[in-house]
Amino acid sequence: MDPSFWDQNGDLISAAITMVVAILIALAVDRFVIGRGARYAEKVTETGISRAGQTRLRLIRRLVFVAIVLIGAALALSQFDKLSKLATGLLAARAVLGLVLGLAARQVLANPIAGILLAITQPIRIGDTIEIGREAGRVDDLTLAYTYIDTRDGRLMVVPNEIVVTSVVFNRSTGDRTAPAKASVWLPSGADVGKARRALAELEASSIEVAEITPEGVRLEVHGRSDPSRTVMEGEEAVLRERSHEALREAGLLHA
Numbered sequence: 001m002d003p004s005f006w007d008q009n010g011d012l013i014s015a016a017i018t019m020v021v022a023i024l025i026a027l028a029v030d031r032f033v034i035g036r037g038a039r040y041a042e043k044v045t046e047t048g049i050s051r052a053g054q055t056r057l058r059l060i061r062r063l064v065f066v067a068i069v070l071i072g073a074a075l076a077l078s079q080f081d082k083l084s085k086l087a088t089g090l091l092a093a094r095a096v097l098g099l100v101l102g103l104a105a106r107q108v109l110a111n112p113i114a115g116i117l118l119a120i121t122q123p124i125r126i127g128d129t130i131e132i133g134r135e136a137g138r139v140d141d142l143t144l145a146y147t148y149i150d151t152r153d154g155r156l157m158v159v160p161n162e163i164v165v166t167s168v169v170f171n172r173s174t175g176d177r178t179a180p181a182k183a184s185v186w187l188p189s190g191a192d193v194g195k196a197r198r199a200l201a202e203l204e205a206s207s208i209e210v211a212e213i214t215p216e217g218v219r220l221e222v223h224g225r226s227d228p229s230r231t232v233m234e235g236e237e238a239v240l241r242e243r244s245h246e247a248l249r250e251a252g253l254l255h256a
Contacts, residue, residue, distance in 0.1 A: 015076035022072020026065045058126070059119035062144050111145040114161035118142060124164070128173040132159065136172075181224040183241035186217045191253045193218060199251035203243055220244075 119142070124130050128139045130149070137151035147164050149157040187196055197208050204225045212219040222244045224236065248254050 018076040019072050022069055022075070025072075026068035029068065030061055030065050058142065059115065059144070063116075066144070110162040111160050114165040115142070115144040115146075117165060118147070118161060124169060124171055125173075128171055130172065131170040132164065132167055181236035181240045183222050183224075183237050183244055184211065185220050185222060185241065185244045185248060187220065187248065187253060188255065189215060189217050191218065193220075195251060196220060196248060196253050199247045199253065200244055203240070203247060 118124065124139055124142070124147070126139050126142055130136065130139060132149070135149070135151060135157055137149040137157060139147065140150045140156065141148040142161075145161060147159045147161055149159060151157050185200075187193065193210065200208050200220070200222055203222070205222050206225060207223045209221045209223075210218060211221040222240060224240050245254075
């Protein structure tokens, strides 16, 4: 008697059904349980969920989704009886296989682990303005594997989380937000520093310091007006830098 269609493809059909059910459960939990809970919390609080809460919530949603799908994949694979024979053969070379898989999975696992670390420690959060390397921008999203940074010039920078964790990152949205803005301006090597101080003093700068002297010129650090009662707004450094440059130009100090 010829085997029936189910006898021939039963394992494959059962595995496919298991995966579909797992994905549907993951979507339902993500949308109706976690999603509704987040919307309810936003309605209860007047200001909505904080940036720290948003960062953690997005990570939890993705972790739960991935965990449910992985469990479904494991259950689907368990439907195949032939996998037990394959596993027996693989165990004979488990040392070599373990070494190969370990080397191959290092990069794959490094980014999710780094993403979990970022969500727990939160050196950066969604909405923060950060600087990494020579690029600066606003954190648009933080996933398990990548951090998305809006550079505000039409580009979206995608940075692997492993690089974010192992790099020096300047977070301009944390720390003492009442500290005065600071900008650096350069003078030609033969310029009069005293005259430059007098020109920059008209900007109501709290302090003007000689930060660096090189054969090419002198770098001055200009600290903006100090006012503990106000919070420094984003972009004040750029405005201070531009005003300082204009003051030095009007004083005739930028000629070579």
